[in-house]
Amino acid sequence: MLVGPTAIILGLFTLFPIVYLIWVSLQAGQGQKLHFVGADNYALAATDPTFWDAVRVSIVYVVATTGIELVLGFVLALVLSRKMRGLGIVRTLLIIPMAMTPVVVGLTWRLLYTPPFGLVNWSAGLVGLDLPPMLTDPVLAFIAVVIVDVWQWTPFMMLLMLAGLQSLPDEPFEAAAVDGASRFQALRFLTIPMLKGIVLVALIFRGVDAFDTFDTIYVLTRGGPGTATQTLTMFDYFQAFRWFHFGYAAAVAVIMLVLLWAVSFGAIRSIGRQILQGQRS
Amino acid sequence: MKPRHTRVDRLVTWAIALGALAFFMVPVAWIVLTSFKTQADVQTIPPKLVFTPTLDNYASILAQKQTDLAALAAKGYLAYKDFLPSYGNSLVVALVSTSLAVVLGGFAAYAFARLQFRGRQPMMLYILFTRMLPPLGLLIPTFMIYSNLKITDSIWSLSALYLSFNIAVVVWMMQGFIAEIPVDLEESAMVDGASRIGAMLRVTLPLVAPGLAATATLCLLLNWNEFLFALMLTSQHAKTAPVGAAEFSQSFKQVLWGSLSAAGVLITLPVIVFALLTQRHLVKGLTAGAVKQ
Numbered sequence: 001m002l003v004g005p006t007a008i009i010l011g012l013f014t015l016f017p018i019v020y021l022i023w024v025s026l027q028a029g030q031g032q033k034l035h036f037v038g039a040d041n042y043a044l045a046a047t048d049p050t051f052w053d054a055v056r057v058s059i060v061y062v063v064a065t066t067g068i069e070l071v072l073g074f075v076l077a078l079v080l081s082r083k084m085r086g087l088g089i090v091r092t093l094l095i096i097p098m099a100m101t102p103v104v105v106g107l108t109w110r111l112l113y114t115p116p117f118g119l120v121n122w123s124a125g126l127v128g129l130d131l132p133p134m135l136t137d138p139v140l141a142f143i144a145v146v147i148v149d150v151w152q153w154t155p156f157m158m159l160l161m162l163a164g165l166q167s168l169p170d171e172p173f174e175a176a177a178v179d180g181a182s183r184f185q186a187l188r189f190l191t192i193p194m195l196k197g198i199v200l201v202a203l204i205f206r207g208v209d210a211f212d213t214f215d216t217i218y219v220l221t222r223g224g225p226g227t228a229t230q231t232l233t234m235f236d237y238f239q240a241f242r243w244f245h246f247g248y249a250a251a252v253a254v255i256m257l258v259l260l261w262a263v264s265f266g267a268i269r270s271i272g273r274q275i276l277q278g279q280r281s
Numbered sequence: 282m283k284p285r286h287t288r289v290d291r292l293v294t295w296a297i298a299l300g301a302l303a304f305f306m307v308p309v310a311w312i313v314l315t316s317f318k319t320q321a322d323v324q325t326i327p328p329k330l331v332f333t334p335t336l337d338n339y340a341s342i343l344a345q346k347q348t349d350l351a352a353l354a355a356k357g358y359l360a361y362k363d364f365l366p367s368y369g370n371s372l373v374v375a376l377v378s379t380s381l382a383v384v385l386g387g388f389a390a391y392a393f394a395r396l397q398f399r400g401r402q403p404m405m406l407y408i409l410f411t412r413m414l415p416p417l418g419l420l421i422p423t424f425m426i427y428s429n430l431k432i433t434d435s436i437w438s439l440s441a442l443y444l445s446f447n448i449a450v451v452v453w454m455m456q457g458f459i460a461e462i463p464v465d466l467e468e469s470a471m472v473d474g475a476s477r478i479g480a481m482l483r484v485t486l487p488l489v490a491p492g493l494a495a496t497a498t499l500c501l502l503l504n505w506n507e508f509l510f511a512l513m514l515t516s517q518h519a520k521t522a523p524v525g526a527a528e529f530s531q532s533f534k535q536v537l538w539g540s541l542s543a544a545g546v547l548i549t550l551p552v553i554v555f556a557l558l559t560q561r562h563l564v565k566g567l568t569a570g571a572v573k574q
Binding site: 006010016090092093094101107111116151154208211241250253256257261 | 304315393542545
């Protein structure tokens with residue numbers, strides 16, 4: 001009785017659409033006029049170079065953003081977790097980027113990237129760097145969308161790392177200090193190993209969300225120039241809603257779903273093991 | 282142990298803190314500044330920090346009267362259509378789906394945390410699975426179903442969809458929070474004659490209130506900021522504020538940065554104020570599940 005409404009809503013709005021998605025992925029045609037073709041769409045994806053290009057862009061995007069965010073977030077958490085006056089305000093202000101509406105974040109950065117009056121190109125000019133327009137150069141456009149992701153989500157990594165740091169016990173650090181360990185040694189042999197579990201969780205959370213990124217890329221580059229920033233999500237969006245290849249788009253979505261599920265399932269199992277080991281020791 | 286900081290420590294700490302502050306705050310400050318600039322001031326080289334502020338950008342997106350619009354158009358401010366209606370839509374959709382999700386999902390979370398029933402385990406796994414669902418995987422079938430049923434472009438069908446997103450979040454987070462409350466408290470209330478529901482509402486609910494606030498905050502934020510589904514499932518009547526802003530940025534040959542920034546400020550202001558006010562809850566909500574369970 002308590003679970004009923006939730007079960008019905010989840011059934012109607014997620015389970016039924018997923019089943020329908022799989023059914024659509026076995027069909028082809030224009031728009032909603034579809035006929036059954038079996039696994040043809042999957043075979044098409046396997047041999048479609050633009051699909052593989054999008055896979056490559058997605059992988060580089062996910063690895064670059066989550067990697068940079070993890071390192072920056074960890075450093076910021078270490079620095080901002082110190083007990084000094086004034087740092088609390090800095091921690092609070094850093095929440096702003098991740099609360100901001102992603103579309104507005106994208107538009108704000110588009111203004112910053114717009115030459116010649118955008119702040120990015122102008123300040124590069126100050127130090128003698130003559131940047132081409134960021135969003136029309138393939139390499140720079142990719143860097144530009146990565147920077148926006150890093151800007152918005154590094155604070156999230158920082159918060160997770162802060163929470164992790166605060167959950168660490170004091171005793172090992174006191175013992176290490178008594179034994180004359182340097183701060184670097186405490187960091188290398190105590191803090192980092194003990195944070196492993198939460199780092200893994202953070203990487204999955206951010207990795208999945210980075211893979212799903214749509215809003216900022218849509219507003220900044222629409223996957224362009226060419227296919228320089230066309231991630232799998234953007235590619236699939238175009239297949240469905242620009243070309244109306246619903247069958248093919250559905251098949252690509254199923255592939256993404258299986259991929260995400262497999263990766264996160266594997267990662268969750270290894271975290272489960274980590275947490276169990278942590279509890280035992 | 283009392284931490285002691287040397288002068289070098291302080292210097293390094295503050296150098297990094299201020300560097301981070303600059304990187305993360307300059308874009309925010311810049312869009313606020315731009316929202317008070319005329320189109321001419323937006324495009325100067327070098328970019329202007331000091332200028333005569335104007336409220337025309339805000340007026341141009343909020344103006345309702347034809348005479349005001351005409352006066353602004355004469356100054357080069359082109360109309361930002363439907364800003365207020367889209368803002369209202371966002372508000373209704375966010376509030377309706379969050380409040381329904383908290384109530385319905387809250388009850389379900391209670392059942393998941395306290396009762397043993399058939400299908401409990403598979404349903405929890407399924408909810409975790411939906412967290413990993415790629416958005417297009419849900420958007421494509423939903424778009425086709427909504428179009429066939431002719432229920433696109435309605436704030437109610439959009440709210441129903443957001444409700445289903447939120448309910449998974451609520452169940453997942455709340456069952457964790459409820460499980461942390463000792464069951465003995467409810468049992469002793471029931472020994473004293475309270476019903477199961479009475480014990481739940483009078484004993485457990487007040488204790489999980491902070492967790493509930495964290496969950497509701499997170500849902501509100503997610504709904505207010507959502508873009509992809511709103512973009513594809515609404516057009517005229519049910520357009521939400523982010524969709525309106527993205528549309529406006531493409532409406533004219535030249536982007537009207539002043540008006541667009543003003544809209545951006547108005548769209549993000551409530552979420553930022555809200556996020557800062559409920560900071561503690563929000564951080565708890567975002568990190569729940571990641572740190573110890």
